[in-house]
Amino acid sequence: MTKASICTIGDEILIGQIVDTNSSAISRALEAVGVRVERMLSIGDNHDEIVSNLDKELNNSEIVICTGGLGPTRDDITKQALADLSGSRKFVENLEQARIVKDILTSRGLEVLESNRNQAMVPDTCEVIPNRNGTAPFMVFRFSPNRFGHPAVLYSLPGVPHEALSAIPLIINDIKEHFTLTDIYHRNLMVYGYAESALAKKIEAWEDSLPEDMHLAYLPNTLTGVKLRLSIYGGDRKEEEERIEEKFAQLHGILGDAIYSDAEDDLQHALKKLLAGTGKTVSAAESCTGGEISHLITSVPGSSEYYLGSVTSYAIAVKESVLGVPEETIEKFGVVSSEVAASMAEGVRRLTGSTYSVSTTGLAGPGGDGVLPEGTVWIGVSGPHGTVTQMRNYHNDRLRNIQRFAASALDMLRRYIIEDKNSIIC
């Protein structure tokens, strides 16, 4: 397989001011086309360090992608280092990037300064891919096979994440043009409701039946459950895709509704797919999740079509006065109880007139309530076929508990809506 290194340049990463998210985005894109990332490296804004480290990486890998150090200020010295590494004697203006720089600054009502104009100046040893989202161009340096003993290319991208991300499809295209890559076929299935280890046990026999050339990966996430990724390297596209398809069809039989998507997805988008265009609506009554369910649902563009709103009833008085949870229910069963979860879900459904509703009441922590431990949540879902509740227990810190509660609630709502649809069809 073609090998790659990723190198991020900038003191702000080394002092921990910034978490580097570019590298993982770039490596996912490379991996998807069959390029293996062997090393990731972060170094500071130091000319000699940049030159010597990139030289080493180009010795090891056919593809090196570096980000950062391309800003207009004095501490950004990547461009000069790349000029020296590639033996450039002069900088030339890239006219297309110069035009973009002018357009961007003019549209913001800013004057084009000397330092801005310099952004479009590049070493004469590189090719330019214009950057339409920023002032620093993407630069491509191709090295003769004699230099490193193998063909090698270096891509230089700005460190600003949205600019670096916008470059990824462009450099992937360039890589596909210039390298003969091993074809790779990936497919994902999103599963909610199983811990990673429990899922592995559940599908053990199926996993053992996978042919040698298929590789299965478990990718767990607090908010989205477990992503199962099946990959085949090499072979004929149509044939390999059919083989993966067949294996995934078996998994659908084993896991049923625990599978909520066969794309890279999350529960709030799965909810949108179930509700958009149906005229059905949802609402939420949140206690311990404190707005997170509502935030997740509304993070999806177009959610206003099916999402009416929510009540976050943190105080008991709000549960009673706004949601209409009877005082006696709270006194008799406690705030964190099946009965209160049910009453909250019914209350917000009545209040908003939604088709479905979901509710949470629990203990995100730190600390339990003396009876129930921290990490306990009661979830309620209400709809045309009545109200159901479930209890869940997690063992995380406050923020992760809130996320798990919210994801579980979205999943329970999703399953209710599916059952509701099925019962109408039957």
Next chain:
Amino acid sequence: MTKASICTIGDEILIGQIVDTNSSAISRALEAVGVRVERMLSIGDNHDEIVSNLDKELNNSEIVICTGGLGPTRDDITKQALADLSGSRKFVENLEQARIVKDILTSRGLEVLESNRNQAMVPDTCEVIPNRNGTAPFMVFRFSPNRFGHPAVLYSLPGVPHEALSAIPLIINDIKEHFTLTDIYHRNLMVYGYAESALAKKIEAWEDSLPEDMHLAYLPNTLTGVKLRLSIYGGDRKEEEERIEEKFAQLHGILGDAIYSDAEDDLQHALKKLLAGTGKTVSAAESCTGGEISHLITSVPGSSEYYLGSVTSYAIAVKESVLGVPEETIEKFGVVSSEVAASMAEGVRRLTGSTYSVSTTGLAGPGGDGVLPEGTVWIGVSGPHGTVTQMRNYHNDRLRNIQRFAASALDMLRRYIIEDKNSIIC
């Protein structure tokens, strides 16, 4: 300054499955005690790569911290690589870690397997710092100055973030014991309401007046505003702290209430400081922020003391029926208007009986409403001294707009409460 390298080990980082957050947390902690991180490196679960890369890093740096590859499964081979790197001939059981492993598994109702027991076995060349949050111990390898030409120590931590984070204070203590470090004095001020460039302009004269040995850093963040960090390397603790104190006192004069904390902090914790113990309460009415304000407030432990709850009124009908926004107000001024923001804030305050309330109505995007552009928000704050509203405009994607709207709303609420307190005192 003492130099350090951080090395993360694991295929899951190289294929982009995981974003490495350990490295930045570790480097912040090192930087705070005057250790300079010169390189960060990520490599795969490959024995020879691990040995040769760590050897190189130990040649360059006095301190190397590596995370990952310590799990109980076959693909985790860091421990064997470290044994070989350090010339260990045998593994010995660490009794304290063995007891912790047993306790953890027993408390989860799990059997202690051979693979679990192996977690407490370590190369005889290392010292162990027990890991109370997981099964793999923290290992410390100290190398004689002859080996690398300088004293060198290698710390090996598990890759699981909460375990790695829990190790940081312990290894910082160990580093302080074994190295003579340059003292470093940092102080932070949290500022909200200025873009980074506008803030730089506002405090330009002050910044120019800083003595040469003081270093100022701007650390901007969508949710928390700009963190200003002032640092001095070396010198006498009491004296340097007083000098920083004096400079920050001047900044308070320039920036006033835009400074919301002189610790590392966020707006929701600043709100807690203003409200806890006062008997005063808050509530929220959210439209475009969709629950994010409520989520931020309730992410703070103990927020139930002053936070009553919120209504997310995504649908117009909910604004009218639950919050009591008059239909005519919406028709006359539009949903995204000062009048609707005011009416929402007053509505939720009436509904919950809170002392203060905050509201948002706006366009998170994608797309505007034909009149107003995407990124527009009206924020309302209501309280004993009446209702105020403000408009803000941002130019980000949906999720970042939602975050900026929510942070602006929290900031406006915070300033209202401060003014309210002052007017009571006056």
